[in-house]
Amino acid sequence: MGKERWTALFLIMFTATLATAAGLLYSTGSADLTTQDRQPIAFSHQVHAGELNISCLYCHRYASTSPTAAVPTVSLCMSCHRSMNTAHPEVQKLVRYWQRKEPIPWVRLQRLPDFVYFTHEMHVKGRMQCADCHGRVEQMHGTPRAPTYEMGWCLTCHRQREASDDCWTCHK
Amino acid sequence: MDLKRRDFFKLIGVTTVGSALPGCEREAHNLVPYLLPDEEIIPGIANWYASYCRECPAGCGILVRVMEGRAKKIEGNPSHPLNQGKLCARGHAALQDLYNPDRLRGPMRREGPRGEGTFRPIGWEEAFSLWVSQLKAHQNRTAMISRPVRGTLAEIFSRFMKAQGGPLVLYDAGAAVNEHTANRANFGIDQWPHYDLANSTFLLSFGTPFLDDWLSPVSFGAAFGRMRQGRAGMRGRFVQIEPRLSLTAASADRWIPIRPGSEGLLALGIGQLILAHGRSQVEPSDRRKFETVYRSHPMDHIVQQTGITQDEIERLAEEFATASTPLALGGGPASSYTNSTITMQLINGLNVLVGNIGRPGGVQIYDGVQFPGNDATVQPASEQTLLEIAQAFDQGRYSLLQLYQANPLYSLPPSTGMARLFMQAPFIVSFSSYLDESTAMSDLILPDHAPLESWGDHPQNGLSGNLTVGLGQPVVEPLYDTRSVGDLFLQASHHLLDMRQDHHPLPAHPFKDRLQANWQSFLADQTSESGDTFDLAWTCRLQEGGWWTERANVQSKISSHAPSDYEPAAFAGDDKEYPFYLSLFPAMGVGRGEGSNRPWLQELPDTLTSAVWGSWVEINPKTARDHNLRSGELLRITSPHGRIEVPVVFFPGIRPDTIALPMGQGHWAYGRYATGRGVNPMSILAPLFDTRSGALATGATRVRIEGTGQLGKLALLEQRHEDKGHELITIGRRQPT
Numbered sequence: 001m002g003k004e005r006w007t008a009l010f011l012i013m014f015t016a017t018l019a020t021a022a023g024l025l026y027s028t029g030s031a032d033l034t035t036q037d038r039q040p041i042a043f044s045h046q047v048h049a050g051e052l053n054i055s056c057l058y059c060h061r062y063a064s065t066s067p068t069a070a071v072p073t074v075s076l077c078m079s080c081h082r083s084m085n086t087a088h089p090e091v092q093k094l095v096r097y098w099q100r101k102e103p104i105p106w107v108r109l110q111r112l113p114d115f116v117y118f119t120h121e122m123h124v125k126g127r128m129q130c131a132d133c134h135g136r137v138e139q140m141h142g143t144p145r146a147p148t149y150e151m152g153w154c155l156t157c158h159r160q161r162e163a164s165d166d167c168w169t170c171h172k
Numbered sequence: 173m174d175l176k177r178r179d180f181f182k183l184i185g186v187t188t189v190g191s192a193l194p195g196c197e198r199e200a201h202n203l204v205p206y207l208l209p210d211e212e213i214i215p216g217i218a219n220w221y222a223s224y225c226r227e228c229p230a231g232c233g234i235l236v237r238v239m240e241g242r243a244k245k246i247e248g249n250p251s252h253p254l255n256q257g258k259l260c261a262r263g264h265a266a267l268q269d270l271y272n273p274d275r276l277r278g279p280m281r282r283e284g285p286r287g288e289g290t291f292r293p294i295g296w297e298e299a300f301s302l303w304v305s306q307l308k309a310h311q312n313r314t315a316m317i318s319r320p321v322r323g324t325l326a327e328i329f330s331r332f333m334k335a336q337g338g339p340l341v342l343y344d345a346g347a348a349v350n351e352h353t354a355n356r357a358n359f360g361i362d363q364w365p366h367y368d369l370a371n372s373t374f375l376l377s378f379g380t381p382f383l384d385d386w387l388s389p390v391s392f393g394a395a396f397g398r399m400r401q402g403r404a405g406m407r408g409r410f411v412q413i414e415p416r417l418s419l420t421a422a423s424a425d426r427w428i429p430i431r432p433g434s435e436g437l438l439a440l441g442i443g444q445l446i447l448a449h450g451r452s453q454v455e456p457s458d459r460r461k462f463e464t465v466y467r468s469h470p471m472d473h474i475v476q477q478t479g480i481t482q483d484e485i486e487r488l489a490e491e492f493a494t495a496s497t498p499l500a501l502g503g504g505p506a507s508s509y510t511n512s513t514i515t516m517q518l519i520n521g522l523n524v525l526v527g528n529i530g531r532p533g534g535v536q537i538y539d540g541v542q543f544p545g546n547d548a549t550v551q552p553a554s555e556q557t558l559l560e561i562a563q564a565f566d567q568g569r570y571s572l573l574q575l576y577q578a579n580p581l582y583s584l585p586p587s588t589g590m591a592r593l594f595m596q597a598p599f600i601v602s603f604s605s606y607l608d609e610s611t612a613m614s615d616l617i618l619p620d621h622a623p624l625e626s627w628g629d630h631p632q633n634g635l636s637g638n639l640t641v642g643l644g645q646p647v648v649e650p651l652y653d654t655r656s657v658g659d660l661f662l663q664a665s666h667h668l669l670d671m672r673q674d675h676h677p678l679p680a681h682p683f684k685d686r687l688q689a690n691w692q693s694f695l696a697d698q699t700s701e702s703g704d705t706f707d708l709a710w711t712c713r714l715q716e717g718g719w720w721t722e723r724a725n726v727q728s729k730i731s732s733h734a735p736s737d738y739e740p741a742a743f744a745g746d747d748k749e750y751p752f753y754l755s756l757f758p759a760m761g762v763g764r765g766e767g768s769n770r771p772w773l774q775e776l777p778d779t780l781t782s783a784v785w786g787s788w789v790e791i792n793p794k795t796a797r798d799h800n801l802r803s804g805e806l807l808r809i810t811s812p813h814g815r816i817e818v819p820v821v822f823f824p825g826i827r828p829d830t831i832a833l834p835m836g837q838g839h840w841a842y843g844r845y846a847t848g849r850g851v852n853p854m855s856i857l858a859p860l861f862d863t864r865s866g867a868l869a870t871g872a873t874r875v876r877i878e879g880t881g882q883l884g885k886l887a888l889l890e891q892r893h894e895d896k897g898h899e900l901i902t903i904g905r906r907q908p909t
Contacts (some may be wrong), residue, residue, distance in 0.1 A: 004180050069676035073206040101207060108201040119216075 008009055039143050041093045050138035058132040063130075067119040074098055109145040119172045126163065136140055178527045186205045186349055196257055198298035202783030204315070215240055222249055222717030224630050224642035225260040226623035227229035227269075228763075229320045229552075230254065230388035231630035231809035233717045234263060243270055243624055243648050247719045253638040254466055255390040261776050263390075268770035268894050270620055274843030275605050276619040277652035289612045289841065296655065299618055303583035303660075304667045306599050306616070310572035315561050316506070320344050320552050322639070323533070323629035324687040325658050326545030329576075332661050335668070338570060340549075341561060345583040345764040345835075347552035348387060348439065348508045353865035355517030358524070359730050360525045362548050363540045363634035367501060370398035371533035372408055375443075375497030376488065378507035378519055379414035379617070379750070380485040383423055385758045388635055410497075411488065413438065414505045416790065417825025417860045419779045427489075428828045432871055433741030434478040435506040436515030438485065438740055439522055440466055441474040446525050447491035453527025461734035462521065468737060477740075487908070497533025498526050508871030517735035524732040542641040542697070544690050546631035555584055556866025562593035573604040575659060576620070581610040582839065584868065585857035589811040603657045608842040613784050620657040625650045627684045629691070630718075642718040660685030672692060695719070700777065736864070744858030745812045745874035752877060754811065755832040756853050756870045762836035768846035769839075778834065782823045787850030790823035790832040791877075798880060806884035809833075814856035817865035819884025831877065 048054050056063070059076060063069035078098050085091050097104050112118055123133075131137065133149075158165050212219060218239045225232045225246075233252020236450050237245040246264055246458045250257035250524045269275075279299030280291035307314065307747065321341040333340040355361055369392060370380075382392035399408040412424035413435060422428045427430050431439060443466035446452050447459075454462050479590060502519035506512060520535075528534025540546060546854075558580050564570050569588055573593070584590040594613040596598070602614040605622060620626070623644070630642035659682055681689075688710065695709050761773030774785045781788060789807055801807065806817045809831070818833060824831055837850025860872040888905070 008181075010182060032509040060659050061218075062215055066214050068216035071203050071205045073209045075206075075208045098207070103207050106203040106205070108203040167908055 031072040041097075042090050044126075045137045045140045045143065053138075056137070057124075060063065062159075063120040066121055069120045074103055082163055106143075109143060112149065115171055117170050126164055133158075180706075181457050187842050194824060200810040203225070206320060207319075210241070213240055215314070215567065218244065221645060221647040222250070222715060223624070223644040223647060224249075224628070224717060225263040226260070226628065226630075227266050227767075229347065229633075230390070231632060231642050232259060232263060232388070233323075233642055234266075235717070236624065238647050241648060243267055243600040251716055252642065252718065253640055253720050254388060254487050254632065254636045256394060258390050258394060260390050261672075261773060262763065262767055263762075264480060265767065265772040266624065268772055269605075270624045270651070272606075272769060272843065274607070274769060274845075275622070275652065276607065276617060276654070277618065280403050280617040282598060282615045286613055286615070289607065291338075291607075291617065291802070296653070298662070299616065300660070302616055303601055303618060304664055306572055306601065307336060307664060309601065310570075312631055314338035314572040314574065315570045316340045316574040316576065317558065317561070317578045318342055318574075319578050319579060320347065321576075322550055323543065323631055324683070325628060325689070326550045326691050328658055328661050328683070328686065330545070332665055335665065338572075339498070339561065341557055342550060343553050343555075343558060343578050343580060346385065346758060348441050348503060348507065348699040349552060349554045349867040350505055350862055351516050352864075353513045353867075354502075354520055354735075357513070357864075358733055358735065359522040359529075359537060361537055361634075361730075362551055363538070365634060366538060366637045367392075367635075368533050368536055368637070369395040369499065369781045370402060372399055372497050373406060373492055373497040373533065374498040375399070375408065375410040376492050376498065376500045376522070377410065377412045377420070377424070378439065378500070378502040378515070379412070379418075380501040380503035381418050381420045381757070382501070382503070383420040384418050384504070384760065385763065391636060394417065395673040395719065409491065411491075412497050415827050415830045416505065416757070417445065417780070417823075418757065419760070419823070422780065427825070428480060428484065431477065431479040432505065432755065432829070432830060433509045433511065434474075435502065435517050435573040436511055436738050437469060437474045437740075438478050438480060438488075438516065439500075439502075440469055441471060441478075441485045441520040442489045442492060443518065443522055443525055443761055444471065444474075446493045446522070447495065449489075452492040452525045454525055458732070458734060460527065465518070465521070465735050465737060483723065483908070490523070491525055497528065497531065499523065499528060499534055500526075500558045503870055504757070507867075508756070508869055510860050510863055510869045511739050511741045512862050512869070512870050514736050514738060518738065520732075529730055529732060530726055536638065536740060537727045537730055538634060538639070539727060541629035541632065541724075543629075543641050543694055545629075546633065554861070554866035555580075555588070555688070556861050557866040558584065559588055562590060565593055565597050571598040573597045573600045574598065575604060575610055575614060577604045579610045579765065579842075580609045580840075581613065582852065584852060585813065585854045585859060587832075587857065588859040588868075599752065603660070605654070606842055609840060612841045618657075618660060618728055619652075621646070621650050621654045621656045624648060625654075626656055629687060637724060638720045638722065639724045640718065640720040643691070643713050643716075645714055656683050658686070662686065679827055713816070739863065741869075741872065743872050743874050743896070744860055747874065750811065750874035750876045751829065752875050753827070753830040754809070754853070754871065754873050754875045755826075755830055756857075757832060759834035759836040762834075765836045765839065765842075765846075765852070768836055768849070769843040770844050774845060774849075777808070777889045780825070781823065783821065784887050784889065785849065786886050787818050787834060787853075788821045788886050789818040789839045790826055792821045792826050792828040793824055795828045795831075796820060796822055799877065801879045802839065802883075804883050804886060805880045806880045808878050808880055809856065809875050809876075810854040811858065811873045813858050813873070816851045816853065817880060818851055818857055818886070819878075819886040821886070821888070831875070 059072040060069040077094055081091050081094055155165055177345050181400045218237045221236050223234055223236060225234045232255035233249030235247045235249050236243050240712055248257045248259035277295050279296055283292045284290035314336050315338045329340055344381050354420055383389055410424045412421040413428045413430050414421060415429055417427055446505045447466055461594050500519050500522040502516045506515055521725055522648045523529060523535050530536055582591055600614040601616045602611040603618050604611045605619050625646045625648060628644040632640035662683060692706050727765045760778055761776035762768040777784050803822050805820050807820045808815055808817050831851040838852025839846040858873045860869040862869055
């Protein structure tokens with residue numbers, strides 16, 4: 001092969017590698033596919049929040065009283081699954097955690113930086129719906145990672161609803 | 173295809189780099205829920221608990237912010253009368269005691285030979301029964317050395333050791349034993365008076381480091397603020413007399429660099445002048461005694477010994493005697509010599525002479541609060557007492573040593589022979605939380621909970637003008653497999669019941685129950701609480717962090733005894749071979765060594781030199797230049813008992829014939845942050861003690877210095893330019909106005 005062919009091949013491979021890399025990095029930000037986002041139990045919001053129509057606050061019960069919404073305690077899950085759907089392999093995983101007295105190590109999908117002060121309580125009191133920020137959770141089959149919560153996105157909503165856009169409000 | 177070597181390598185290179193990219197995974201964070209919800213915890217919302225600080229004997233009230241079962245921040249309790257919402261750095265750093273990675277996590281048994289520091293973890297069953305069997309075997313031959321404790325824990329320790337048949341020695345290197353002994357001699361009291369700085373108009377302080385480290389710097393700092401800025405039109409004057417410019421001296425109107433050891437003579441001279449000018453307020457019946465003492469040395473002798481001019485002494489006496497509310501204090505360097513108790517007595521005598529006892533702005537003596545563990549038996553002991561214990565072990569009178577959060581092996585100079593106790597005592601059991609130097613020599617360790625995991629109470633030993641009993645509660649569940657030392661002692665005492673003829677054994681309740689019982693009978697006696705049930709009163713006290721009154725009862729009739737005769741300070745080393753005085757002071761953060769394993773305290777820059785994470789020696793720039801020393805050079809300091817090498821800091825605020833070093837570094841155990849850092853200046857001290865109290869005289873060792881030519885390792889936060897020939901501070905002589 002001639003020198004030009006080799007150069008072309010080299011360039012194509014280089015570009016392809018870069019594209020793969022960029023794609024991979026991008027995908028780790030948005031999909032539930034990569035290993036690190038896989039939850040220890042394949043919990044389905046679609047089943048619980050959708051089909052069974054359980055209120056968000058039933059499980060994420062501190063959203064109206066605390067800066068953090070919190071994930072439900074294992075005992076809360078067990079309050080139903082003690083007797084419900086116990087044949088399902090994922091439910092059996094849950095029961096095994098409970099019997100071992102081991103809390104479920106859910107993978108955290110969202111973490112705001114330390115310089116951002118966000119309170120769920122204020123937003124729930126402000127009569128926002130969970131879906132306004134978190135999307136149609138009742139249609140999600142897993143525990144998806146929402147797109148990154150960026151300041152511009154927060155500010156848009158704040159300005160539309162005439163909530164404070166003072167720096168000090170969120171950057172205490 | 174024709175794959176040339178060069179192209180092959182290019183391909184390989186790109187592929188390799190490309191294949192590495194998917195490896196850029198981010199670390200997964202976990203969200204771990206509770207198994208069962210906690211009734212008191214809402215995730216994201218903090219609970220605040222009131223307690224009291226146990227980092228030093230002052231016992232300031234604290235509020236601890238706890239988030240999801242973890243202590244996050246400690247603040248001062250605004251309701252507590254001693255500190256009124258303020259808190260010093262050591263109190264804040266107590267978090268680094270609770271979460272210190274070097275904390276002992278369970279009982280340990282020594283494995284190798286003593287001194288090697290090798291231990292293996294054992295279970296509580298084994299540890300407890302081993303301890304009890306030792307107690308049985310060494311009945312009437314047991315001694316216990318503990319940090320100063322008060323309240324219910326002190327009561328338990330006291331009664332336990334009485335039944336076990338042996339002394340309980342409460343020891344803290346910074347306990348101001350000389351001041352305490354002098355107060356007992358002059359006024360017959362064990363508790364601290366309330367030194368009413370806030371209402372004083374002239375404060376004459378002989379070295380008292382009340383803004384650095386003396387009794388309760390937090391409350392004195394607040395009082396000093398009120399003294400200077402709390403009264404319209406009255407600022408109050410403050411003179412500090414000491415060989416080295418401490419932080420306290422830096423806040424004074426005048427600093428008088430007296431020759432070390434002669435503070436007592438200066439007090440004598442001032443008293444002499446007060447008596448001579450007819451300004452004394454002493455009862456005529458006592459006047460003769462005071463005159464005998466204060467006139468015992470002529471003024472020119474005083475001038476010659478102290479290095480202070482007669483004009484200056486007369487000025488001090490005049491200002492002190494004519495001030496509307498004068499106050500004299502002594503401590504710090506003035507308390508570091510062999511004649512310090514006498515010096516303190518002479519200073520107390522100055523207060524009697526100007527008649528400020530029991531008056532606003534003066535020395536106010538209150539009745540102590542009647543609470544268990546608040547009497548003469550819980551007063552701190554001197555180093556001499558520790559050595560007597562060591563001697564008793566030598567003679568075979570004692571054979572079991574119990575240690576509770578005390579570290580005499582580090583705090584006492586090797587020249588005293590303290591190490592022998594730790595090498596030779598047949599059995600040593602420790603209840604401390606760290607493998608510090610002393611605990612590393614023990615045979616059995618039964619670690620206590622951290623203070624933030626413990627119940628406790630703290631009847632205040634005077635100091636503030638209120639009767640105060642602090643109440644401490646656990647703010648977190650115990651992190652490790654430790655046990656409350658109060659529980660252990662109560663349980664052990666129950667096991668030893670059959671061995672004893674003692675008719676008042678301690679009941680085997682948990683420590684918390686014992687503490688609550690004490691509070692129940694205490695609160696029942698307080699008329700203000702009689703309306704409430706105990707449960708309600710108890711909850712209120714827990715919320716407040718203790719119990720206190722508005723104002724305590726002043727003891728109206730104080731018999732003031734005249735001070736003892738003056739004797740000059742003795743020094744080790746003759747002044748030709750060892751021309752320098754050595755002044756040691758507790759470092760701002762790490763203190764006398766207890767704080768060295770808390771990084772926040774190591775990080776705290778020394779206020780005057782800005783040094784962090786190490787040791788330094790302060791030298792007058794003139795002296796440094798005379799000895800051709802550079803800033804930062806490693807200086808060899810030699811005493812008759814040893815030598816150390818420390819980096820030099822040029823320090824204008826010190827006599828040219830004196831050098832000063834901070835205590836607290838130079839640990840050879842005590843965890844990763846403390847070990848192998850800086851020097852322990854105690855290691856070169858001579859075994860000299862105060863002649864009246866037996867306290868170690870840290871300022872009584874003379875030294876000589878020589879440069880090594882090498883630079884030492886010292887981190888300073890500020891840039892210093894001494895080497896470049898221009899000084900930031902120039903020293904000149906000013907005519908007195």
